[in-house]
Amino acid sequence: MQDVIKVHCFGCGSLNERGLQIKSHWAGPEELVCRWQPQPFHIGHPGVVYGGMIASVVDCHAMWTAMAAHCRDSGIEMDGTALPFAYVTGKLSVSYLKPAVIDQPLELRARVVDKGERRSTVECVVLQRGQECARAEVIAVRVQPLA
Numbered sequence: 520m521q522d523v524i525k526v527h528c529f530g531c532g533s534l535n536e537r538g539l540q541i542k543s544h545w546a547g548p549e550e551l552v553c554r555w556q557p558q559p560f561h562i563g564h565p566g567v568v569y570g571g572m573i574a575s576v577v578d579c580h581a582m583w584t585a586m587a588a589h590c591r592d593s594g595i596e597m598d599g600t601a602l603p604f605a606y607v608t609g610k611l612s613v614s615y616l617k618p619a620v621i622d623q624p625l626e627l628r629a630r631v632v633d634k635g636e637r638r639s640t641v642e643c644v645v646l647q648r649g650q651e652c653a654r655a656e657v658i659a660v661r662v663q664p665l666a
């Protein structure tokens with residue numbers, strides 16, 4: 520989706536050449552997946568992914584999950600034309616369950632589990648080699664399109 524809707528965000532913006540450039544895709548009727556390979560310098564401790572990086576990737580993937588689900592629910596095409604809204608992070612809560620190693624990709628699986636008028640609650644699990652290394656609850660709030 521981030522190749523179609525281009526933003527400047529450090530985590531997901533295809534317009535940010537120094538950013539993480541994460542990509543999110545539908546993987547089933549409710550779930551979006553993101554696969555991301557940490558770089559050797561994304562460490563907290565040698566060999567272990569810095570938790571803040573995991574939080575950053577989760578943050579963006581959760582926003583795109585909220586955005587994609589809202590587009591689906593509202594019949595809005597994500598075809599590259601400007602969206603009539605944006606989602607921003609209201610709250611991000613991450614539980615780190617196991618260390619993630621630096622030389623293996625992370626797989627994030629997220630879905631909207633509750634939706635208010637403007638708020639979407641997104642749950643996201645972070646897997647590495649099929650094992651859950653983190654899980655998160657993220658609150659995304661729909662706002663006016665950002666300039």
Ligand SMILES: CCCCC/C=C\C/C=C\C/C=C\C/C=C\CCCC(=O)SCCNC(=O)CCNC(=O)[C@H](O)C(C)(C)COP(=O)(O)OP(=O)(O)OC[C@H]1O[C@@H](n2cnc3c(N)ncnc32)[C@H](O)[C@@H]1OP(=O)(O)O
Pocket residue numbers: 526527528531578579582583605606607608609610634635636637638658660662665
């Ligand atoms: C305005 C932010 C500017 C920064 C934007 C930066 C990047 C975004 C760029 C492009 C977007 C494109 C793609 C998206 C992908 C990634 C985006 C990256 C994510 C970010 O990096 S983004 C930066 C960090 N983020 C902020 O910079 C937010 C600062 N903050 C505020 O701008 C306000 O605080 C706001 C708008 C959050 C709420 O303000 P408000 O007045 O509109 O809200 P209001 O009270 O009306 O609540 C409405 C409903 O949200 C619930 N709600 C509100 N706040 C909550 C909270 N904190 N916790 C739990 N629930 C909350 C209520 O309970 C109610 O829920 P319900 O709908 O169920 O009634």
